[in-house]
Amino acid sequence: MGEDGAGRTTPGWVHNAASVAVGLLLVAVPVVVVAYGHFADDDKPTSRAPVGTPSGPTPSGSVSVSSAPTTGPSPDPLPTATGETCVPGSLTNLTVVSFNIESAHAADGSVQLELLARTLKSWKPDVVLLQEVDKDQLRTGRVDMASYLGQKLGFSSTFGPNMAGRAGGQYGTALLSRYPIKSVENTRLPRLPGDEQRGLLHAVLDVDGADLSAYVVHLQHTSTRARMSQITTIRRLVARDPLPKVMGGDFNAHPGSSVMAVARTIATDTWPLVGSGPGLTVPRIAPRARIDYLLQTGLVPVNMQVLTPPLSDHRALWARYGFSTTGAVCLPSFG
Known part of the structure; x- marks a missing residue:
């Protein structure tokens, strides 16, 4: 119960009803305001983004898509590489004898090993491929020729035995090699009955950190049939070798x-x-034939x-090559 302004007593239920009415009015006013704002916005003209345009900011590293028409001709597609062109990297000079x-x-029949050592040294080689070499044979003073010549030149050396004296x-x-010899293999080649035994000497050299195969060849001198059998065997053996290589001999x-x-x-x-010229190698005096060769793969003849x-x-034979110790540099080529 309460009193009104005239001093009359007001029932309690009337007082409570009035309080509820005031509370409802306070809630209704904000709702009306929000609703009015919503309908007012609907009456305003709108500006819509083109279809496909993201409504928010474009993420970093992404590309927004637009349906707007482009002007000018479309660019030609980039050509497709049809292969690659490779050139050697930095080259090391390599002199091979x-x-x-x-x-x-010598011509008088005497053994001139010291003269041979001086001669080889004067040619300033890096690698020397020798044929008809003796080791501990009576006829040449029981000298290990490969070892002796290697010591005189300050080179590593290896010998490929094919026949007994x-x-x-x-x-x-x-x-003989100025460079370290990493591995050696000597393979005996086929021969006909009565022929001398011949072989293929193969060494892998470490040339400034890159591997190089070096082969020494000496084929049978009396029979074309024997030489064909030997060179065919050599082809089969060398085909297994993926390294750059030099091959020399008689x-x-x-x-x-x-x-x-x-x-x-x-x-x-x-x-x-x-x-330059015919390259004749035998006989030493007034040569009439070319039977000695230097072959290569993966080197640059100079x-x-x-x-x-x-x-x-x-x-x-004396040859200078460029040898890439850093591998090849390859670029795409377009046909």
Whole structure:
């Protein structure tokens, strides 16, 4: 119960009803205001983004899509690479000598190993490929020629024995290298009955951190059939080798022979690329034939010469190559 302004007493239920009415009025006013604002916005003209345009900000790194028409012709598509062109990286000069030394015999029959060492040194090679080399044979003073020549040049050396000497010792091929020799393998080649045993000497060299295969060849001199069998075997052996390579020696075959046709499927003959003249190598005095060769794959021929030594019945081959120790640099090519 309560009193009104005239002093009359007001029933309690009237007072409570009035309080409820005031509360409802306070809630209704904001609702009306919000509703009015909503309908007022609907009456305003709107500006809509084109279809496909994101309504919010474009995320970093993304591209917004627009359906607006573009002007001008469409750009041509980029061409597709059809292959690659590779060139050698930085090149190291590599000088290679191949020489059939005839067991260091001079024209008078004397053994001139010291003269041979001085001669080789004067040519300033990095790698030397030798044929007809003796080791501990009586006829040449029981000297290990490969080891002796290596010491004189300050090179590493290895010997490939193919035959036993009549009075002991051995006969075969050898390799001398300014660079470390990582591995060596000597493979005996097929021969006919009565023929001399020949072999293929293979060494892997560490040339400033890059591997290079070096091969020494000496084929049978009396039989084309034997040489064909030997060069075919060499082709099979070398085909397994993925490394850049140089191959040199006495092939006992003329440039136009079937033997050399097979040899050129193994590696490239250096002389026609950078040599001058016919490149004749035998006999040493007034040569009439070319039977000694330097072949290569993965090297860049720079120069090649035939040198006349003071001993042996052959002339020597000298070649300079560029050898990439950093691999090839390849760029895409477009057809």
